Amino acid sequence: xxxxxxEVEELRKEFPRRGKSRQDPPVVAxxxxxxxxxxxxxxxxxxxxxxxxxxxxxxxxTLLKPTSGSVRVAGKDAIRYPIQALRHLGxxxxxxxxxxxxxxxxxxxxYFAALYGLPARVARQRINALLDxxxxxxxxxxxxxxxxxxxxxxxxxxxxxxxEPDVLMLDEPTAGLDPQSARNLxxxxxxxxxxxxxxxxxTHYMEEADQLCxxxxxxxxxxxxxxxxPGALKHDLDDLNVLEADIARWDDAWGAALQERGAVNYDLRxxxxxxxxxxxxxxxxxxxxxxxxxxxxxxxxxxxxxxxKSPSLEDVFIRLTGKSLxx
Amino acid sequence: xxxxxxxxxxALGAIFRKDLQVFMSYPVNAVMRILEPLxxxxxxxxxxxxxxxxxxxxxxxxxxxxxxxxxxxxxxAAISSYVSAVFWGMGFALKNEMDTxxxxxxxxxxxxxxxxxxGRSLFSLFLTTVNMLMIxxxxxxxxxxxxxxxxxxxxxxxxxxxxxLYGFGLGLAGVVLITNNANNIIDLVxxxxxxxxxxxxxxxxxxRPLLAISLALPLTYAYDAVRxxxxxxxxxxxxxxxxxxxxxxxxxxxxxxxxxxxxIQDRCRQMGTLAHH
Numbered sequence: 001x002x003x004x005x006x007e008v009e010e011l012r013k014e015f016p017r018r019g020k021s022r023q024d025p026p027v028v029a030x031x032x033x034x035x036x037x038x039x040x041x042x043x044x045x046x047x048x049x050x051x052x053x054x055x056x057x058x059x060x061x062t063l064l065k066p067t068s069g070s071v072r073v074a075g076k077d078a079i080r081y082p083i084q085a086l087r088h089l090g091x092x093x094x095x096x097x098x099x100x101x102x103x104x105x106x107x108x109x110x111y112f113a114a115l116y117g118l119p120a121r122v123a124r125q126r127i128n129a130l131l132d133x134x135x136x137x138x139x140x141x142x143x144x145x146x147x148x149x150x151x152x153x154x155x156x157x158x159x160x161x162x163x164e165p166d167v168l169m170l171d172e173p174t175a176g177l178d179p180q181s182a183r184n185l186x187x188x189x190x191x192x193x194x195x196x197x198x199x200x201x202x203t204h205y206m207e208e209a210d211q212l213c214x215x216x217x218x219x220x221x222x223x224x225x226x227x228x229x230p231g232a233l234k235h236d237l238d239d240l241n242v243l244e245a246d247i248a249r250w251d252d253a254w255g256a257a258l259q260e261r262g263a264v265n266y267d268l269r270x271x272x273x274x275x276x277x278x279x280x281x282x283x284x285x286x287x288x289x290x291x292x293x294x295x296x297x298x299x300x301x302x303x304x305x306x307x308x309k310s311p312s313l314e315d316v317f318i319r320l321t322g323k324s325l326x327x
Numbered sequence: 328x329x330x331x332x333x334x335x336x337x338a339l340g341a342i343f344r345k346d347l348q349v350f351m352s353y354p355v356n357a358v359m360r361i362l363e364p365l366x367x368x369x370x371x372x373x374x375x376x377x378x379x380x381x382x383x384x385x386x387x388x389x390x391x392x393x394x395x396x397x398x399x400x401x402x403x404a405a406i407s408s409y410v411s412a413v414f415w416g417m418g419f420a421l422k423n424e425m426d427t428x429x430x431x432x433x434x435x436x437x438x439x440x441x442x443x444x445x446g447r448s449l450f451s452l453f454l455t456t457v458n459m460l461m462i463x464x465x466x467x468x469x470x471x472x473x474x475x476x477x478x479x480x481x482x483x484x485x486x487x488x489x490x491x492l493y494g495f496g497l498g499l500a501g502v503v504l505i506t507n508n509a510n511n512i513i514d515l516v517x518x519x520x521x522x523x524x525x526x527x528x529x530x531x532x533x534x535r536p537l538l539a540i541s542l543a544l545p546l547t548y549a550y551d552a553v554r555x556x557x558x559x560x561x562x563x564x565x566x567x568x569x570x571x572x573x574x575x576x577x578x579x580x581x582x583x584x585x586x587x588x589x590x591i592q593d594r595c596r597q598m599g600t601l602a603h604h
Contacts, residue, residue: 015598058599063431065596086437087328093435097428102352103345114341115436115443117334143352159432163328 002038004072005088005167005198006060009034011069013055013222029055031222032069037215039166042189042199044209046313047219053202054094056219057171060200061091074166090160094172098156101145105136105155108144109162116163123162130158134188150181157188168192170201174208186212206313218317225320230313237311237319240264241283243292245306246276254299261295262286267314267324276304282319328437338438342446343453346420350450364404364458365465371400371527372470390529391554392561398472401463402554403526406485408455410492410546414517416451417444417496418503425507440592441585444500448493474557481556484570487577488549494580501584501591505600525550530563545576 011033014026030052037043045053058064060071062082071078071085078085092098099108106127113123131137134154144152153173160168173189174182189212193199203209209216210230218226218233226233255266264282271278281292289308296303318324329337350357375396378384388394421444424430433443466472502512523537524530524546533541541547542563552569555562562569 055599061435063434063596064599065593083437083439086435089435091435093431095428098432100345100349100429101427102349107345107348111341111345112432112436114337115433115438117329117337117437119329120337 002040003075004036005039005074006035006037006043006200007070007072008036008056008060009070011056011059011071012067013052013059013064014067028222030059030066033217033219033222033224034069035217035224035227037167037198037200039198040193040196041214042193042201042212044213044216045200045202045219046204046206046209046213046216046317048204051219052222053204053219054171055222057091057169057200057202061089061169062086087163088166089169090163090165090167091169092153092156092160092171092173094175099144099152099159102143104141104143105147105151105158106131106140108155109159112159113162118163126162126164127158130161134158148181150177150184153177153181153185154188157185161192165197167198167200170199172202172204174203174205182208206317210313216313218313218320220317220321226316233313233316234311237315239284240311240315240319241285241289242309242311242315243279243281243283243289243306244309245279245281245293245296245301246271246274246304247279247296248276248302248304250277250279250301251299254296254301257299258287258292258295261291263292265318265322267318269324280315280318282315334437335439335442338442339446339449342443343449346447346450347453350454360454361458361461364408364462368401368404368462368466372397372466375400387529390531390561391558393554393558395472395558397466397470398474398558399554399560400527401466401472402557403550404462405459406488406546406550406553407521407526408459409452409485409489410521411517412451412455413448413489413492413496414499414513416448417493417500418513419510420447420451421500422503422507422510425504441497441588444497444588445493448496475559476555476557478557481553484552484556484566484573485549487570487573488546491545491573491577491580494577494582494584497584498580498587501588504595505591507600520544520546523547529560545572548572 011030012028013030014028016026017024033052033056035043045056047053055064059066060073060078062078062085066079073085074088076084076088100111103111109127109130110123113127118126128137131140134157136151136154136158139147139151144155147155157173170189174185177185186208189199189201201212213230215227215229216233217224250268255268258266258281262283264284266282267280269278283289283292293303293306314324328334375384378386384394384396387396387399391399393399421430424433434440499513499516506512523541524544525541530538530541530547530551548563548569551563552566554560555566
């Protein structure tokens with residue numbers, strides 16, 4: 001087994017409630033999570049907003065002090081010796097404003113290279129190589145404020161790789177990117193893994209976690225509720241059939257009726273583009289797919305189309321929590 | 328990777344260069360920052376002239392022993408500018424980086440926070456020095472003034488004050504971190520302290536309660552001693568004693584500043600209040 005590059009043990013973070021008295025119980029953002037990430041693995045923290053993913057990543061990156069627990073990065077205690085841990089870490093936080101918009105892409109990289117302690121000559125070589133690799137050379141001497149969101153994200157990634165860190169941490173790396181830019185960024189992340197670096201990323205896009213991650217920790221309410229490879233997590237749902245149907249109008253009573261007939265659970269969201277309700281129903285044999293469709297038609301549902309699909313990580317989350325990731 | 332002093336010096340240089348690049352990206356603002364102090368000085372000169380009788384400022388001479396109000400004022404303004412430079416350079420830069428969202432990116436590098444804080448004041452100090460040299464030349468050419476004393480001993484008097492200001496600035500930056508408010512705090516501290524310390528007038532004109540406060544501020548002795556050394560004004564106490572006060576002040580403020588900043592940044596890491604963008 002490869003050496004563990006990130007070791008998190010019983011990590012917990014509590015925040016006092018704003019405007020409340022000291023007697024009130026604190027808000028528990030992370031409730032004692034543990035995991036290890038071996039070298040060369042892409043590890044995803046997956047969960048809805050507010051589940052504790054970013055708080056966890058901020059504690060690992062030394063920006064936030066845990067209430068209790070321990071964090072080691074490349075064997076260095078990140079709580080007691082943050083500077084030593086930071087020498088092994090490259091971090092891209094969410095949001096585009098983590099670089100100076102009034103500087104050019106190259107100037108930003110030169111600045112952060114100096115803060116990482118890279119000698120000027122080494123910095124120049126690495127910056128040129130990274131600009132080239134991330135297809136930014138032509139625009140390197142333009143102010144970042146003129147960059148697209150995707151370009152800014154690539155500069156942030158280049159910044160995090162300047163010191164050739166053992167561990168790269170990415171907080172919602174593709175949030176706000178168009179599909180093409182997101183795909184390109186995912187390719188770059190795979191390249192980083194192929195160099196033997198460890199990648200820890202947070203995301204609330206289950207497809208992204210599914211495609212990118214070797215293992216995924218699913219977060220909910222500050223706890224890890226499942227941890228395994230996406231394939232293994234989905235394999236646990238082998239007994240599950242997933243029916244997806246587009247329905248013109250929805251009545252909550254229909255959902256209750258389906259569950260009464262034997263559906264495990266269901267999830268509903270409105271597709272703004274197609275102007276239909278997209279219903280996902282989990283079935284485990286008590287109710288067959290055909291029976292579920294017939295039941296819906298009998299109830300009066302105008303089904304535009306329906307299909308059977310393989311369980312996704314979203315389905316894993318729904319199965320574990322009874323709710324969708326978007327809730 | 329560099330470590331120790333080479334790493335720190337490289338980081339300081341990079342922060343200075345970055346601040347210069349950002350400064351130059353607002354050209355109108357850059358020109359105004361250079362010209363503004365000169366614009367403030369001009370009315371003061373003419374006001375002082377209007378109070379003079381036959382070209383001699385009798386009142387000022389009675390209080391200080393010099394009649395050269397321009398030189399008296401220029402020296403006060405120079406020291407005040409450095410006070411502001413350190414305070415604004417640290418506190419305001421920190422607030423600005425919190426607001427724009429880059430503070431966390433900086434704190435994610437292995438450059439020690441104290442080095443980062445020091446770096447943030449360097450450009451501010453450089454700009455102040457450029458300002459002061461330019462104002463000194465302009466005022467000398469336009470209005471004329473004369474230093475009768477030697478500059479080097481006066482600089483040695485100011486040196487511990489500058490270090491002391493860094494201690495104070497660090498503490499102030501800590502307060503900015505936790506209150507997320509820079510302008511009001513820095514204005515309040517910087518302006519009131521410099522006014523009460525006699526940046527623009529001899530403190531002996533103050534009524535007794537304010538004079539008591541003024542005499543409790545170590546900065547008062549810096550203005551007083553430097554003017555004594557360069558203009559030969561009557562000082563509040565022997566210059567050597569004023570210098571001793573400034574050295575003691577330096578040790579106290581640096582120690583206190585380090586403690587306050589350390590505790591507050593620790594609290595910020597506990598509360599997760601580094602970014603407010």
